Amino acid sequence: MRTLLITGPGGSGRTTVAAATALAAARAGTRTLLLGADRDDTLGAALGTPTGPEPVSAAPHLTAWRPDAAQGFRDDLAALQDRAASALDLLGAARLDPEELTPLPGAEELALLRALRDGALAGRHDLLVVDLPAAPRALALLALPGELRRYLRRLLPPERQAARALRPVLGRLAGVPMPAEALYETAARWDAELGATEAVLADRGTAVRLVAEPGPAGADAVRTAVLGLALRGLPVEALLANRVLPEDAPADGWLAGPVAQQRKTLEEWQETYEVHRVAHLGRDPRGADDLAALAVPGAGPQASPVEWPVTDRIADDGVLVWHIPLPGARREELDLVRRGDELVVTAGPFRRIVPLPSALRRCTVDGAALRDGELKVRFAPDPALWPRTP
Incomplete structure (x- = not known):
């Protein structure tokens, strides 16, 4: 499909x-x-x-x-009222009739x-x-x-x-x-x-x-x-x-x-x-x-997915690097916040909270750089969490 x-x-x-x-x-x-x-x-x-x-x-x-959309909204709200019937009755709330509902x-x-x-x-x-x-x-x-x-x-x-x-x-x-x-x-x-x-x-x-x-x-x-x-x-x-x-x-x-x-x-x-x-x-x-x-093309070849790969540079630089493609991003419009096991990425008017890959959860953020439309976030292994090599 x-x-x-x-x-x-x-x-x-x-x-x-x-x-x-x-x-x-x-x-x-x-x-x-x-x-x-x-x-x-x-x-x-x-x-x-x-x-x-x-x-x-x-x-x-x-x-x-x-x-x-109006009919779907009425159906959803009617179903919600049915499921919450006991609570509505306890509060003495009057139910809404489907005919009086307009979509929000x-x-x-x-x-x-x-x-x-x-x-x-x-x-x-x-x-x-x-x-x-x-x-x-x-x-x-x-x-x-x-x-x-x-x-x-x-x-x-x-x-x-x-x-x-x-x-x-x-x-x-x-x-x-x-x-x-x-x-x-x-x-x-x-x-x-x-x-x-x-x-x-x-x-x-x-x-x-x-x-x-x-x-x-x-x-x-x-x-x-x-x-x-x-x-x-x-x-x-x-x-x-x-x-x-x-x-x-x-x-x-x-x-x-x-x-x-x-x-x-x-x-x-x-x-x-x-x-x-x-x-x-x-x-x-x-x-x-x-x-x-108009000669608009129909369904063409499948597009390549957007990948966010993690590269291992521990042997050379002591860090893991998360590559996040952000074409058209500007450095002054970028912001990164580490919050627990999530990374909050703000790029221009857009914001997304993404879970960290499992390997990066045992690391601390070591810096970031934007080059050629790609954000590279460096993560250094946390000695308290990173498995020790024998």
Whole structure:
């Protein structure tokens, strides 16, 4: 199963490119599911086929689906009220009717994550193409499963669940209310669901395609997005330069300046990324014929995963080195904090807390350096924890 996550700066044509990608793959015979989350049916407008909460066939081998975040929110809250019925009755709380519920901020993101997980694990398709929100929201969305799992495990550690049978006894002895069984069961279910979503995002078959218009603003947005994706360990399979103007524009016309600006940015991008040019049609693409005219590639070769290797330089320099790729990072925007067995990495506007590899947990941080888009963190063995050689 391949999963392609499509994102880019706002207004760059992400939805159109996502639809064109899915259509190209389907026309090549790949069973494809195209997933979107916009409240407005921009996906259906691009495809020429309305989309909604029920999957629809948009073309041979192509299914499009735009899950209903409002319905999912109502179902989840209704289930939560049922599980907490005894507590609500004890407090005298009035239950909310499904008809009076409106989705809170973030409901669309949660619905998209659930649909992404379900679509990837259903086994009915060979390719999942996901039309993500604009890059800043998309990066926060991709970080959500891991962060929520970390919060859950801090608040309700799994190892404490082993004492479930003793909770009533402990509660009577100590006179302290113990967490209800349903609370731990709910936490375990959420952890399993979030873990399944996280596994899809971390799968070797998952990659990101960035969409941007070539130009100064697009270049800045791409650099920031690539940095955020690298910190999450997600590979960028390709950069799709959208709405590229024709090179044969008259030299004395008004297009000469924008064409020169695009050419400069494209040359810079091609030094670093796999760039696909998507021509400007002179109109907003609508329908299968326009999407095909964009000549967007379908599912290409599997992208190389982002590796964070540890190299052993104890014999030469007395340290282990953790290599963290952070393309586009700037030294003045970097920050590192060791906290127990975790490393807090801040790069520009992004922050991630990652567990240390087992060997590095027995070491102390000895320094760090950023060179050529790679952060190298040095760890010196702690004599009190490091195994002694005979």
